[in-house]
Amino acid sequence: MKELTPMMKQYMEVKEKHPDSILFFRLGDFYEMFFEDALTASRELEITLTQRDCGMNEKAPMCGVPHHVAEVYIGRLVEKGYKVAICEQLEDPSVAKGIVKRDVVRVVTPGTITDTNILDEKTNNFLASIFIDNTGVGLSYVDNSTGEMYTTEFLNRDEEKCYKFIIDELGKISPSEIICNENLFSNNKYIKIIKNNLNPFFNIYKDTNIEYEDLKSLITKLFNKSLDNLTIEKRIYSIISTAKLIDYLNETQKHALNHINNLFFYEAKDYMILDINTRINLEIHETILSRQKKGALIYILDKTNTSMGGRLLKKWLEEPLLSIVEINKRLDMVQYFFENIPILEKLRELLKQVYDLERLSGKISNGSCNGRDLIALKNSLEILPLLKEILVDTGDDNLVRIGEKLDDLNDIFILINKSIKDNPPIAIKEGDLIKAGFDANLDRVREANVKGKEWLANLEAKEKQKTSIKNLKIGYNKVSGYYFEITKSNISQVPDYFIRKQTLKNAERYFTEELKEMEETILNAKDESLKLEYKIFQAIREKIKNEIPRIQTSSKVVSLIDVATSLSKISYENNYTRPKLNNKGYINIKDGRHPVVESLIEGNLFIPNDTYLDKDKDMVHIITGPNMAGKSTYMRQVAIIILMAQIGCFVPAMEANISIVDRIFTRIGAADNLSKGDSTFMVEMNEVSNIIKNATENSLIILDEVGRGTSTYDGLSIAWAVVEHITNNINAKTLFATHYHELTQLQDKFSKIKNLTMSAKENGEEIIFLRKIIKGSTNKSYGIQVARLAGVDKDIIDKANEILNTIEMSHEINITRVLSESKQEKKQLDLMDYKKEYYINEIRNININELTPLESLNILSKLIKEAKTLEEN
Numbered sequence: 001m002k003e004l005t006p007m008m009k010q011y012m013e014v015k016e017k018h019p020d021s022i023l024f025f026r027l028g029d030f031y032e033m034f035f036e037d038a039l040t041a042s043r044e045l046e047i048t049l050t051q052r053d054c055g056m057n058e059k060a061p062m063c064g065v066p067h068h069v070a071e072v073y074i075g076r077l078v079e080k081g082y083k084v085a086i087c088e089q090l091e092d093p094s095v096a097k098g099i100v101k102r103d104v105v106r107v108v109t110p111g112t113i114t115d116t117n118i119l120d121e122k123t124n125n126f127l128a129s130i131f132i133d134n135t136g137v138g139l140s141y142v143d144n145s146t147g148e149m150y151t152t153e154f155l156n157r158d159e160e161k162c163y164k165f166i167i168d169e170l171g172k173i174s175p176s177e178i179i180c181n182e183n184l185f186s187n188n189k190y191i192k193i194i195k196n197n198l199n200p201f202f203n204i205y206k207d208t209n210i211e212y213e214d215l216k217s218l219i220t221k222l223f224n225k226s227l228d229n230l231t232i233e234k235r236i237y238s239i240i241s242t243a244k245l246i247d248y249l250n251e252t253q254k255h256a257l258n259h260i261n262n263l264f265f266y267e268a269k270d271y272m273i274l275d276i277n278t279r280i281n282l283e284i285h286e287t288i289l290s291r292q293k294k295g296a297l298i299y300i301l302d303k304t305n306t307s308m309g310g311r312l313l314k315k316w317l318e319e320p321l322l323s324i325v326e327i328n329k330r331l332d333m334v335q336y337f338f339e340n341i342p343i344l345e346k347l348r349e350l351l352k353q354v355y356d357l358e359r360l361s362g363k364i365s366n367g368s369c370n371g372r373d374l375i376a377l378k379n380s381l382e383i384l385p386l387l388k389e390i391l392v393d394t395g396d397d398n399l400v401r402i403g404e405k406l407d408d409l410n411d412i413f414i415l416i417n418k419s420i421k422d423n424p425p426i427a428i429k430e431g432d433l434i435k436a437g438f439d440a441n442l443d444r445v446r447e448a449n450v451k452g453k454e455w456l457a458n459l460e461a462k463e464k465q466k467t468s469i470k471n472l473k474i475g476y477n478k479v480s481g482y483y484f485e486i487t488k489s490n491i492s493q494v495p496d497y498f499i500r501k502q503t504l505k506n507a508e509r510y511f512t513e514e515l516k517e518m519e520e521t522i523l524n525a526k527d528e529s530l531k532l533e534y535k536i537f538q539a540i541r542e543k544i545k546n547e548i549p550r551i552q553t554s555s556k557v558v559s560l561i562d563v564a565t566s567l568s569k570i571s572y573e574n575n576y577t578r579p580k581l582n583n584k585g586y587i588n589i590k591d592g593r594h595p596v597v598e599s600l601i602e603g604n605l606f607i608p609n610d611t612y613l614d615k616d617k618d619m620v621h622i623i624t625g626p627n628m629a630g631k632s633t634y635m636r637q638v639a640i641i642i643l644m645a646q647i648g649c650f651v652p653a654m655e656a657n658i659s660i661v662d663r664i665f666t667r668i669g670a671a672d673n674l675s676k677g678d679s680t681f682m683v684e685m686n687e688v689s690n691i692i693k694n695a696t697e698n699s700l701i702i703l704d705e706v707g708r709g710t711s712t713y714d715g716l717s718i719a720w721a722v723v724e725h726i727t728n729n730i731n732a733k734t735l736f737a738t739h740y741h742e743l744t745q746l747q748d749k750f751s752k753i754k755n756l757t758m759s760a761k762e763n764g765e766e767i768i769f770l771r772k773i774i775k776g777s778t779n780k781s782y783g784i785q786v787a788r789l790a791g792v793d794k795d796i797i798d799k800a801n802e803i804l805n806t807i808e809m810s811h812e813i814n815i816t817r818v819l820s821e822s823k824q825e826k827k828q829l830d831l832m833d834y835k836k837e838y839y840i841n842e843i844r845n846i847n848i849n850e851l852t853p854l855e856s857l858n859i860l861s862k863l864i865k866e867a868k869t870l871e872e873n
Contacts, residue, residue: 004055021085032064075118084108107252110201111177114145122310128175129245132184137162138237140245146358147259153237163190171276172318177201215243231265259365272320273663281666305351309562320646324581330648337568354380357555361548371424371433378416384408406557431530445529452522482519483509571650579645579656586614591654594637607771613733623737624778625758630771631737635702661700665691668704681709701734716740744777
């Protein structure tokens with residue numbers, strides 16, 4: 001039986017080291033895939049499947065892609081959730097003895113991909129690392145394309161709280177890939193939640209593979225800093241998750257990680273916390289229905305001119321600030337540009353010319369940058385002195401300090417400007433990269449090459465004259481080298497010293513000893529020139545690589561100015577106002593508007609509304625009103641105005657004074673999760689449970705139609721109990737929209753509860769929505785009128801009105817009596833018909849052991865008489 005061919009044996013050896021990856025095996029100008037990898041790639045990439053002899057009398061399935069377009073195919077596979085191992089030729093095939101040495105130089109995964117053609121330019125691509133045990137959790141994450149790395153940890157013996165922390169943080173960063181320990185991955189409940197919401201690629205490591213001292217060494221080696229300087233000296237969980245992250249990067253990237261040069265530790269509680277449900281319900285990054293950016297909050301706010309600024313704005317939206325001092329620093333910048341429009345526009349025009357410095361740094365670090373990337377870097381750096389000058393000249397203390405911190409990187413600009421041609425080719429090994437005059441040795445070699453070409457031109461002219469063959473010409477190809485080409489009609493005039501080289505259909509090719517000698521000189525010069533250019537380019541790239549921290553520092557300044565000018569522009573164009581901030585617990589908004597909804601309404605017809613919430617008499621607002629009247633829009637706009645204020649943006653209102661909010665909770669709309677087996681009502685109750693467990697007195701709670709997913713009495717009971725609990729136990733500012741009009745009676749029993757309603761005007765059977773929120777309540781939902789507007793058949797509408805009148809006459813819930821009973825007996829009534837409840841309580845209160853027979857008969861007679869009277873009425 002035959003053995004594997006040498007090449008296939010080499011392939012199998014490499015593949016065994018990367019069993020979970022599709023192996024791109026370099027063969028000449030192609031990356032080839034074999035066996036199962038070929039079948040998978042052929043199917044996913046829709047490329048032709050062929051075969052190749054692999055020895056053992058077998059044919060191996062094979063498919064391949066050209067090396068110069070491989071990144072496109074790799075990206076497509078990674079987008080589908082595959083890992084791709086790139087196996088390169090490590091020596092020149094022309095000089096290799098035997099089979100060419102090959103090995104994997106990089107493993108591309110969903111969380112490590114750096115190809116800017118695939119990545120969303122204004123969205124980070126995070127790789128997350130999680131370690132969890134029974135006392136805490138560590139979470140670290142990195143964007144390999146930009147070099148940003150963060151870490152946090154949460155210590156708690158409550159498993160549910162630890163997993164809630166993980167889900168909230170993952171919801172914030174939306175990683176495309178997660179590495180985690182077995183303890184996390186074995187928890188099916190929470191892994192399902194993560195997969196359903198984020199669908200990341202998972203990699204698992206064994207809990208037993210943790211050598212703490214080795215892990216600390218990995219961190220200090222990468223950053224060349226002590227753990228104390230990285231502020232994680234005693235943060236064991238962050239150390240573990242960070243080290244595992246670095247280990248994975250080393251394993252997959254296989255090159256220096258110069259662009260990852262700092263680690264930022266943060267506490268989640270230092271920022272406003274927005275859970276996954278809140279982000280979805282407020283439509284911060286995408287709409288609920290279409291999952292599109294258009295129609296979401298970020299679509300309104302993002303007028304950034306750089307990719308870096310777009311990513312920073314997204315981070316601000318994910319992490320609103322809690323410090324009034326820090327928020328006001330941002331607001332000060334926004335206000336300056338708001339009041340100085342010419343400077344704002346001048347900066348924005350300059351920012352349009354700045355490329356993605358962060359991702360360019362990443363490409364320089366991993367060695368994938370080409371000449372055009374360096375020109376993009378140069379063109380960006382040319383703008384920095386102009387930005388710096390404008391910032392310093394503003395005279396604004398904050399902007400002057402920022403401008404003075406901006407390193408214009410002039411030395412890097414000069415280096416690139418002197419060395420790299422302005423319009424270089426994409427390839428870096430084919431020459432035409434380096435400017436004349438930059439390197440004397442390269443100039444000398446090029447001169448030899450140029451002189452050789454001049455010599456060839458002279459030789460061609462000389463031989464034409466000597467032979468009298470006018471169409472004689474000197475040509476070149478890689479196979480034949482240089483040659484004289486003469487048509488067959490002139491062969492009789494070929495001199496004796498011409499030596500035949502090749503016969504064509506209509507011509508003959510010749511060489512002479514003189515031409516052969518010069519060919520060697522010219523080709524050596526050309527080959528040497530290409531090698532020199534590549535070597536010089538590598539040296540330039542290495543010099544710039546050493547300056548990556550400086551480039552990243554400047555990119556952060558550019559990003560900051562980009563976000564500030566973006567927020568200023570939208571504030572100016574949309575008539576936003578600078579919010580005031582307080583820690584006194586009250587929120588006062590005059591003529592507040594929903595920034596997205598108002599942008600979609602033509603003619604500036606959005607109806608603004610006031611909002612006042614505090615901790616005393618206006619803590620909980622019960623909001624009633626018709627369907628379609630705008631209750632959900634109103635509540636969302638309050639949350640969004642607070643969110644915008646705490647990221648440092650002006651807000652859509654006439655005036656706004658915002659008490660700092662630590663969390664925003666929302667329970668809006670109806671949704672199910674069939675993949676988990678959860679009904680609409682179960683989803684609703686899960687969200688309510690999360691709010692009750694995690695809200696504080698400094699939170700904002702928005703609840704819309706709690707209890708509507710079950711029977712009327714069950715739902716009313718739950719809604720009622722939730723309002724009571726928030727009022728008595730949490731003391732959080734709350735907007736509670738409901739169609740349970742009975743809840744409006746709570747205002748009479750709790751001083752912290754106020755009733756509001758969305759006004760509407762009836763005109764016969766028609767209803768006009770006024771979109772204005774006013775004090776008071778309504779006992780009508782106008783659902784039947786809305787059904788009429790929707791075109792429901794008139795017979796159905798008439799019957800619905802008849803049924804409604806009957807129900808309203810026969811059902812009445814006295815909330816005052818139930819509240820009284822609740823306080824006396826310390827228990828919740830089930831809110832069945834109150835009149836039934838009355839007799840149940842009467843019977844329960846009878847102590848039969850203390851009654852005489854006559855007393856028992858009197859009580860029974862009294863109950864029978866009341867029951868008959870009730871039945872008659």
